[in-house]
Each structure stands twice: as C-alpha cells, then as structure tokens.
Amino acid sequence: xxxxxxxxxxxxxxGTRLLNIHNSQEILRILKETSRxxxxxxxxxxxxxxxxxxxxIAMFVEYNNFLKESGLELTFTNLSPFVERVFTMLHISKFxxxx
Amino acid sequence: MHRxxxxxHARIFIILLLLLIPGLSDSAPVKKSLYRPVILSDQNExxxxxxxxxxxxxxxxxxxxxxxxSPDTDRRYARSTQHPPSYGFNDLSxxxxxxxxxxxxxxxxxxxxxxxPHMDLMEVYLENAGGEFTKKTAGDIYPFNDREVxxxxxxxxxxxxxxxxxxxxxHFSGKCSKQFPLTLWSEKGFIRKVDTDQYFLGVYYxxxxxxxxxNLFLYFFIRDKSYLYYFVYIGSYGLVQMAYNGLAFQYLWxxxxxxxxxxxxxxxxxxxxxxxIFSQSFxxxxxxxxxxxxxxxxxxxxxxATMIFSLAGNYLVAINAAMLLMVTASIxxxxxxxxxxxxxxxxxxxxxxxxxxxxxxxxxxxxNKLHILPVMFITEYANQIGSALEVTLLxxxxxxxxxxxxxxxxxxxxxxxxAQEKYRSLVEGSRDIIFTLDEKWNFMTVNSAISTLLKxxxxxxxxxxxxxxxxxxPGAGSMGKxxxxxxxxxxxxxxxxxxxxxxxxxxxxxxxKEMEVRLECINIEGxxxxxxxxxxxxxxxxxxxFLKEKQEYAIGNYLTTADDITQxxxxxxxxxxxxxxxxxxxxxxxxxxxxxxxxxxxxxxYSEKTGAIADDTYFDFIAERRKDPRxxxxxxxxxxxxxxxxxxxxxxxxxxxxxxxxxxxxxxxxANERLLGHGRGISLAKNIFxxxxxxxxxxxxxxxxxxxx
Numbered sequence: 040x041x042x043x044x045x046x047x048x049x050x051x052x053x054g055t056r057l058l059n060i061h062n063s064q065e066i067l068r069i070l071k072e073t074s075r076x077x078x079x080x081x082x083x084x085x086x087x088x089x090x091x092x093x094x095x096i097a098m099f100v101e102y103n104n105f106l107k108e109s110g111l112e113l114t115f116t117n118l119s120p121f122v123e124r125v126f127t128m129l130h131i132s133k134f135x136x137x138x
Numbered sequence: 139m140h141r142x143x144x145x146x147h148a149r150i151f152i153i154l155l156l157l158l159i160p161g162l163s164d165s166a167p168v169k170k171s172l173y174r175p176v177i178l179s180d181q182n183e184x185x186x187x188x189x190x191x192x193x194x195x196x197x198x199x200x201x202x203x204x205x206x207x208s209p210d211t212d213r214r215y216a217r218s219t220q221h222p223p224s225y226g227f228n229d230l231s232x233x234x235x236x237x238x239x240x241x242x243x244x245x246x247x248x249x250x251x252x253x254x255p256h257m258d259l260m261e262v263y264l265e266n267a268g269g270e271f272t273k274k275t276a277g278d279i280y281p282f283n284d285r286e287v288x289x290x291x292x293x294x295x296x297x298x299x300x301x302x303x304x305x306x307x308x309h310f311s312g313k314c315s316k317q318f319p320l321t322l323w324s325e326k327g328f329i330r331k332v333d334t335d336q337y338f339l340g341v342y343y344x345x346x347x348x349x350x351x352x353n354l355f356l357y358f359f360i361r362d363k364s365y366l367y368y369f370v371y372i373g374s375y376g377l378v379q380m381a382y383n384g385l386a387f388q389y390l391w392x393x394x395x396x397x398x399x400x401x402x403x404x405x406x407x408x409x410x411x412x413x414x415i416f417s418q419s420f421x422x423x424x425x426x427x428x429x430x431x432x433x434x435x436x437x438x439x440x441x442x443a444t445m446i447f448s449l450a451g452n453y454l455v456a457i458n459a460a461m462l463l464m465v466t467a468s469i470x471x472x473x474x475x476x477x478x479x480x481x482x483x484x485x486x487x488x489x490x491x492x493x494x495x496x497x498x499x500x501x502x503x504x505x506n507k508l509h510i511l512p513v514m515f516i517t518e519y520a521n522q523i524g525s526a527l528e529v530t531l532l533x534x535x536x537x538x539x540x541x542x543x544x545x546x547x548x549x550x551x552x553x554x555x556x557a558q559e560k561y562r563s564l565v566e567g568s569r570d571i572i573f574t575l576d577e578k579w580n581f582m583t584v585n586s587a588i589s590t591l592l593k594x595x596x597x598x599x600x601x602x603x604x605x606x607x608x609x610x611x612p613g614a615g616s617m618g619k620x621x622x623x624x625x626x627x628x629x630x631x632x633x634x635x636x637x638x639x640x641x642x643x644x645x646x647x648x649x650x651k652e653m654e655v656r657l658e659c660i661n662i663e664g665x666x667x668x669x670x671x672x673x674x675x676x677x678x679x680x681x682x683x684f685l686k687e688k689q690e691y692a693i694g695n696y697l698t699t700a701d702d703i704t705q706x707x708x709x710x711x712x713x714x715x716x717x718x719x720x721x722x723x724x725x726x727x728x729x730x731x732x733x734x735x736x737x738x739x740x741x742x743x744y745s746e747k748t749g750a751i752a753d754d755t756y757f758d759f760i761a762e763r764r765k766d767p768r769x770x771x772x773x774x775x776x777x778x779x780x781x782x783x784x785x786x787x788x789x790x791x792x793x794x795x796x797x798x799x800x801x802x803x804x805x806x807x808x809a810n811e812r813l814l815g816h817g818r819g820i821s822l823a824k825n826i827f828x829x830x831x832x833x834x835x836x837x838x839x840x841x842x843x844x845x846x847x
Binding site: 060093096121124128129130 | 619751752756826
C-alpha cells in the first residue's frame with residue numbers, strides 16, 4: 040500500500056489507485072509510524088493515486104496536524120490531474136506544500 | 139396334532155385344475171371284495187400299501203387289538219376311497235390292516251414305512267405262532283431317538299417268516315392329520331431308498347446352505363439389503379422344509395417332541411414374513427405397485443401373528459392359518475412380480491420364473507401323490523427340485539438385478555460424463571469468467587477465461603481466495619474490498635443472488651480490471667457452493683438512443699448502497715459528458731448521500747464519526763446505529779432528472795437537518811484553516827455542481843449540473 044524511500048528526505052509512495060475511508064486509517068497509521076521512526080519531514084508521493092474522497096483529505100489534515108506538533112512538514116508530490124483538481128476544488132493546495 | 143403333508147397345500151393349488159379334468163381323481167369307491175393281499179416276492183423291493191388297506195374308524199378310541207382283530211369286527215373294516223387314505227385333521231383313532239403273503243422261502247426283515255413324519259402315535263401289531271400279538275410303537279410324541287429305526291419317517295422293522303401269510307394291524311391316534319401313505323420295503327429296497335433319500339436331501343440342503351452363504355457374502359460385499367433379506371428367507375425356507383419332512387426333528391431338536399409339534403406353523407409364519415420382506419425389497423413394490431406393497435405388509439403382519447399364535451394359541455388354527463397364508467402369499471407375490479414385470483421392472487422376470495418353477499414342482503408332486511403321475515425320482519422329489527431351482531433362480535434374479543442396476547449406473551455415469559463434457563465445453567468456451575467458490579470464498583473451479591481477462595492461469599487461481607483477486611482499492615464505480623466483503627457476508631446470510639462491480643487484479647504489475655460480478659448459491663450433492671460469473675463491462679449500445687430520464691429511489695442506510703446508487707443515477711450521463719467529469723459527479727453524489735445517511739438519518743455527529751474512524755470502528759459504529767429503533771426505519775430519497783440541458787439530483791433524508799448556510803458560506807477553506815477533519819464533502823459538491831441548494835431545515839439538498847454542448 041505504501042512504500043517508504045529514505046534518502047535526504049523520507050518519501051512515502053502511495054501505491055494504491057483510489058483512496059477513501061476504507062484505507063484511510065491504515066495509511067494514517069503507516070505515515071505516523073514512519074514519522075516517529077525517522078523524525079524527518081515527509082514527502083507523500085501521490086503519483087499512482089487517481090481518485091480520493093473527502094475522508095482522505097480529512098486524514099491528510101489530521102496527519103499534517105500531527106507533524107506540525109513535532110515541528111515537521113508535509114509535502115505532496117506527483118499529483119495526478121484528478122487529484123490536483125480535487126485539491127484545488129477543496130482549496131487545500133495552499134495549505135500544503137505541493138511540488 | 140394336525141400337520142400337513144406335501145399333497146395338502148399342493149392340492150389346494152391344483153384342486154380347481156383337477157376339478158376341470160374329469161376322471162383324474164383317484165378317489166372313486168372301491169368294493170371290499172376287490173381287496174387283495176400284498177404278495178411279497180424276490181421281484182419287488184417296494185410295495186405301496188394304499189390299495190391293500192382296510193380301515194376301521196375307532197370312534198371311542200378304546201378298542202383293543204383283540205377286538206380289532208376279532209371276526210365280528212372284521213366286517214366293519216372298509217377300503218378307503220382315497221389313495222393314499224386320508225381323513226384330514228382330527229383326533230380320532232383308526233385301525234388299519236392289510237394281509238401279506240410272503241412267497242419267499244426264507245424269513246426276512248421287511249420295513250413298514252409311514253411317509254408322514256408328523257403322526258402322533260402309530261402302533262403295529264403282528265400275530266405270532268401262538269396267536270398272541272406283539273406290538274411296536276412310534277410317533278412324534280416320543281423323542282426321536284426312541285424310534286426303532288432312526289429315520290425321518292415312521293418305520294418299523296417286521297420279521298416275516300418264509301412262505302408265511304398273515305395280517306398286519308396298525309393303530310393310529312392323536313391330534314393330527316390322519317393319512318396313511320404306507321409302503322412296505324424289502325431290506326435292500328429300504329436301504330437303497332434311504333441312501334437315495336439321504337443323498338438327494340443332502341444335495342438339496344447343501345444347495346440351500348451354499349445359497350445362504352453365497353448371498354450373505356454378497357451382502358457383506360455389496361451392502362444391498364436384498365441379499366440379507368434373501369439370506370434370512372432361504373434359511374427360514376430351509377428350516378420349514380426340514381421341519382416338514384422330519385429332518386429337523388431327526389437332526390436339530392430330536393429330544394424336544396413338544397417343540398417339534400408346533401415348529402411347522404411357527405417356521406412357516408417366519409418364512410412368510412421374510413419372503414414378503416425380501417419380495418418387497420427385490421421388486422421395489424413401493425415404486426411399482428403400492429397395492430401389492432400394502433398387501434405384502436399385511437402378509438408380514440399375518441405371518442408374525444401366525445408365529446405368535448403357534449406358540450401360545452390353538453395349534454389347529456395356527457397350522458390352518460399357516461397353510462392358507464402360504465397359498466395367499468404365493469398368489470400375492472406372483473401377482474406383484476407380474477405387475478412389476480409388466481410395468482417395466484426387468485428383474486421381476488427371473489423372480490416370476492423362479493416362483494413358477496417352484497409351483498411346477500408342487501404340481502408334479504401333487505399329481506404323483508394323486509397317482510396321476512407315476513412314482514419317479516422327479517415326481518418323488520419334485521418339491522425339493524422345484525424349491526432348489528427356485529432358490530437358485532432367485533439368486534440369479536438378484537444377480538440380474540444387480541447387473542441391471544450396474545448397467546443403469548453406467549448409463550447414468552455415461553450421461554453425466556456427456557453432460558459434464560457439454561457443460562465443460564460451454565463453460566470453457568465462454569468469454570466470461572465462470573467459477574465456483576466454497577463458502578470461505580476459495581476458488582473450487584474456474585474456466586480458462588480467467589487467463590484471458592485477468593492474466594491468471596486457472597491452475598493458480600484454484601485454492602486462491604476470491605478476495606485476494608480484488609484490487610486493493612475500489613476504483614471509480616466499483617466497490618472497495620471491505621465493502622465487497624460486507625456484500626459477500628450479506629449474500630451468505632440471505633442466499634439471494636447478487637450482482638456488483640469490482641476491480642480485479644490481473645497480475646501484480648498490470649492494470650486492474652473492472653468487471654460485473656454475479657454470484658448465486660447452488661447445492662451440488664448436498665454441498666453448498668457458490669456459482670459465479672465475472673464479465674467485462676459491456677458498452678451500452680442503447681446509450682446513443684438515450685434522451686432524458688427522471689427517476690426516484692428510496693434507499694436504506696447502507697454505505698454500499700450509496701456506492702451502487704451513484705453508479706446507477708449517473709450511468710446515462712455518459713451520453714452528455716466525459717467519464718472523468720462523471721467520476722467527479724459520482725464522488726460528489728457519494729459524499730452527499732453518505733452525509734444524508736450518516737449525519738441525517740443515523741444522526742452521527744462529526745465528532746462521533748471522527749472518533750469511530752480513529753478507533754477503526756467506523757463500520758461497526760454505523761451498523762449499531764442502523765439497528766437503533768429511532769433510526770432504522772429511515773430512508774434516503776433520491777430523485778434525479780437528466781436531459782440534454784442539465785442533471786438534477788434531489789437528496790432527502792429524514793434527519794434533523796444542519797446549519798447548512800454556514801457550511802455553504804465558509805466552504806472548505808474554513809475547514810482547512812481550522813485544520814478540521816471534516817466538512818469537505820459539501821465543498822467538493824459545490825465545486826463540482828453548478829448549484830448546491832439546501833432547504834431551510836437542511837435535510838433536502840438540490841444539486842444541479844448544467845450540461846454544455
């Protein structure tokens with residue numbers, strides 16, 4: 040579901056095509072574990088994600104809050120046109136770092 | 139005691155036949171003046187005495203030998219009108235005499251045989267040179283070993299001086315059938331007769347025993363109960379024969395004359411009981427003739443009653459009932475066999491032939507005893523020959539029945555294989571994936587279409603779980619793994635056929651494939667299996683004909699239904715817009731419908747939802763709310779209109795509504811700024827639809843999407 044690439048930064052590559060309430064909690068758990076383990080800023084690669092719903096946005100918001108409490112930053116990368124459109128529609132592009 | 143002899147029941151069978159043939163009966167009166175002595179010579183070994191006998195009925199039973207032999211009494215003797223003389227079952231006494239002239243010069247021992255082993259008491263008187271009578275006694279009221287000659291029939295050894303002429307007196311008494319089939323044998327003749335008798339009866343009972351053992355073994359190997367019934371029936375029949383001809387008294391219970399006297403009706407009842415059970419089982423009367431099946435049950439009941447009655451009741455009634463039962467049973471069984479044969483049950487042929495052979499034996503014997511047929515080996519032993527052939531033919535009938543069953547089984551197997559081949563070619567030729575699953579969702583069978591559609595070989599799919607093939611993430615318009623799991627659980631509970639769309643893995647690297655799945659429960663040989671079909675989504679060829687639609691739905695509070703309904707109510711949008719845009723509309727509609735279920739009908743607050751998601755108890759939490767009596771009757775009403783200008787969706791829940799104005803005004807930026815974990819579904823809908831409008835209460839939302847050319 041998620042693969043972790045550790046170089047200068049920790050990159051979590053989401054390997055699933057559609058994100059929704061059925062996998063949101065599992066993804067959040069893995070992301071939090073990764074942050075605790077490496078204590079570094081996190082980049083989430085959404086290159087393979089084609090669809091997501093509001094529950095996933097809520098999950099990213101919660102994860103962002105979690106990172107902020109530890110003084111860490113969250114960045115998204117490789118957004119598909121669809122995901123980018125959802126981010127835009129929900130006005131979250133400017134609340135997260137997007138590369 | 140009253141006991142039958144072979145001719146008794148045989149005569150019942152053929153009496154009507156004989157009545158139709160004048161002159162056949164040997165019961166014409168004979169004048170006493172024709173009475174003549176038995177002339178003993180070297181030429182003959184066997185002297186049937188029937189036509190030489192003079193008989194006197196001793197009404198008081200108190201007559202002495204001196205009185206019976208006195209000249210005054212001599213005038214009262216008469217010849218019998220029947221040969222051999224027979225007076226039926228009674229408790230009278232009879233004096234019987236015959237004169238003999240020994241033309242041999244030397245003295246010799248002669249054997250007087252009564253060919254009726256069930257006579258209660260028989261006394262033989264011979265006058266000696268001094269004019270006194272010597273008496274010999276035998277009968278079945280005495281232990282067998284008390285007999286002078288230990289033979290199954292009553293036999294007396296008589297020493298007859300050479301050139302001598304004398305009268306032999308016999309006295310018969312007891313409660314039994316009074317019949318006098320007497321024969322005088324020379325010593326050699328009697329030895330030869332006993333030899334033949336023993337030899338033939340040994341062969342006969344050997345056949346019975348072999349058939350018993352053979353059929354018992356067959357039962358243990360084949361486990362067909364007919365063989366077991368037949369084994370018991372032959373055993374019973376053999377015992378009846380042994381009791382009937384005196385061998386049972388000679389060899390099985392020689393010290394128990396009282397049991398010997400009642401054994402015959404008891405054993406006949408027992409044999410009839412098993413004969414009926416065997417015939418029912420063999421002929422399948424329940425299937426072919428219900429009437430005969432019931433009559434056979436009646437036979438069983440009467441057979442059992444006869445057994446009980448013979449032990450505790452009146453012997454005369456018991457033996458008569460047994461005789462009558464034998465005749466009735468034979469008629470019923472042969473009729474049943476005939477009906478079964480006519481109605482197409484092939485094994486009944488041998489069964490019927492076996493019984494006809496048996497009856498032919500009885501007929502021959504009867505004709506012999508009535509002196510219509512001469513004394514020959516085949517007529518003397520016709521009963522045994524007939525029954526031995528019957529036993530053998532019934533075994534053949536059983537074997538034939540098994541043979542036919544085997545043929546039918548092979549035919550059925552051949553048909554099954556052909557059907558299997560036919561269906562296999564149909565299944566294998568299908569372009570859809572056709573499969574069966576066990577109740578744990580493991581593949582049991584699958585056709586080769588799976589390798590074409592999902593790039594998975596059928597061999598590797600076997601033993602794989604169906605859910606393992608589901609793509610981890612439900613795609614647009616498909617269901618997620620957990621939702622599919624929920625759907626499958628519901629399917630197992632209701633056993634109603636279901637259809638759904640699902641994303642399947644093809645290989646680890648290839649793209650997932652969305653397919654329409656249909657499952658239904660089937661029962662094969664008592665095993666519950668799930669028959670499934672997975673087909674590629676077909677392009678709707680009628681879509682180009684679509685103009686507009688207006689529909690209404692009322693759905694329960696299941697999230698899976700929210701997924702399904704969004705599929706349905708957006709399907710025809712493909713006439714007017716691209717799939718990507720439809721996907722966004724589906725996602726937005728899904729958000730709004732789920733809001734209506736969760737926050738409207740089920741009255742779940744944002745904090746409750748957030749907590750349940752965090753605890754990973756979200757689905758359980760919703761399930762509990764669904765059972766709540768306050769909410770379980772609520773429905774979400776969905777109305778939609780699609781025409782070339784717009785798509786309009788009106789979603790109504792039965793909840794208390796919410797402060798929609800604030801949410802609509804602040805949109806998702808407020809949620810983002812306040813880092814809230816909710817409140818974006820409506821915002822998403824606002825961005826996707828051209829118009830999102832709630833009623834005052836907040837439980838009805840109207841969503842409008844304009845369609846541009």
